[in-house]
Amino acid sequence: EPEVTQTPSHQVTQMGQEVILRCVPISNHLYFYWYRQILGQKVEFLVSFYNNEISEKSEIFDDQFSVERPDGSNFTLKIRSTKLEDSAMYFCASKTAGSWTGELFFGEGSRLTVL
Amino acid sequence: DQQVKQNSPSLSVQEGRISILNCDYTNSMFDYFLWYKKYPAEGPTFLISISSIKDKNEDGRFTVFLNKSAKHLSLHIVPSQPGDSAVYFCAAREMLMDSSYKLIFGSGTRLLVRP
Numbered sequence: 001e002p003e004v005t006q007t008p009s010h011q012v013t014q015m016g017q018e019v020i021l022r023c024v025p026i027s028n029h030l031y032f033y034w035y036r037q038i039l040g041q042k043v044e045f046l047v048s049f050y051n052n053e054i055s056e057k058s059e060i061f062d063d064q065f066s067v068e069r070p071d072g073s074n075f076t077l078k079i080r081s082t083k084l085e086d087s088a089m090y091f092c093a094s095k096t097a098g099s100w101t102g103e104l105f106f107g108e109g110s111r112l113t114v115l
Numbered sequence: 116d117q118q119v120k121q122n123s124p125s126l127s128v129q130e131g132r133i134s135i136l137n138c139d140y141t142n143s144m145f146d147y148f149l150w151y152k153k154y155p156a157e158g159p160t161f162l163i164s165i166s167s168i169k170d171k172n173e174d175g176r177f178t179v180f181l182n183k184s185a186k187h188l189s190l191h192i193v194p195s196q197p198g199d200s201a202v203y204f205c206a207a208r209e210m211l212m213d214s215s216y217k218l219i220f221g222s223g224t225r226l227l228v229r230p
Contacts, residue, residue: 004158031215042222043159043204048215055211091158103149104218106158 002026004107006092012113013082021077021110023092032075033093033104034067036060043091049075082114118142119207121221129229134192136224138205141186147208149218150179150190152201159204163190195228202226 005024013019025032034046048055049067057065066078075094079086089111093104120139128134140148146167151159165172165179165188172179178191192199205221 033217035220043220045217045219048211048217050213050215055213055215056217093158103161103164106151106160108156108158 004092004094004105006090006107006110008110009108010111010113012115015084015114016081019079019082019086019112021079021090021092021112023075023077023107024073025075025092025094026096026105027073028096029094029105030097031055031095032067032069033095034077035091035093035106036088037091037109038085038088046077046090079112082112084114087112087114117222118145119205119219119221121205121224123224124222125225125227127227127229128195130197131194134190134195134199134226134228136190136192136203136205136226138188138190138221139186140188140205140207142207142209143183143186145207145209145219148179148181148188149206149208150177151204151206151220152199153204153223154201162203192226195226197228197230200226200228 007022032049035043037043045058047057047061064080068076089109091109092107095104149164150162152162153159163174163177181188202223202225204223206218208216210216
């Protein structure tokens with residue numbers, strides 16, 4: 001069964017360092033998302049991406065964040081200068097063009113720990 | 116601004132009995148509602164959804180009820196099984212300007228099914 005894959009599964013970084021989280025969405029999907037979950041809290045929307053541009057971004061997705069689909073298969077989230085409060089589980093998700101049910105397919109997540 | 120609320124952080128149920136998980140929302144423009152299940156260290160997985168024009172959708176042991184006038188939905192699991200123990204997230208679909216959409220999640224309810 002096709003799935004969304006994310007790397008790395010866990011990254012530890014120093015505050016102020018740049019981090020890139022990578023995702024390979026399901027191959028025929030056209031819409032891509034990043035969500036995050038701070039430990040014990042809800043899953044929060046960060047950004048949606050379609051047709052090579054951002055559709056919408058949340059207040060969390062400030063100038064330190066960026067997304068890219070560099071090669072038609074990968075979908076990356078970059079945090080330029082990490083802060084302690086960026087520590088969270090980051091989930092990539094994707095969906096097809098013709099999904100009526102609203103279902104997003106999520107990856108297993110990348111845990112980011114900022115020290 | 117919590118548009119999707121799950122007021123019960125946890126629920127404990129005996130195996131074989133019914134589990135009822137509740138969710139409230141504030142935005143009447145949501146057109147689809149979904150339930151996701153999440154195990155530790157995994158991404159959310161889609162469970163069941165309901166269109167805003169329906170009041171019930173059933174899939175095996177899982178039934179979702181929607182009460183639009185009360186802006187309330189619930190997930191019923193019957194009979195509950197120990198393998199159902201997980202965190203359950205309610206999510207609502209919000210359309211975006213480019214006809215894509217994003218999901219807005221509640222804070223989750225941790226279900227424990229006791230053998």
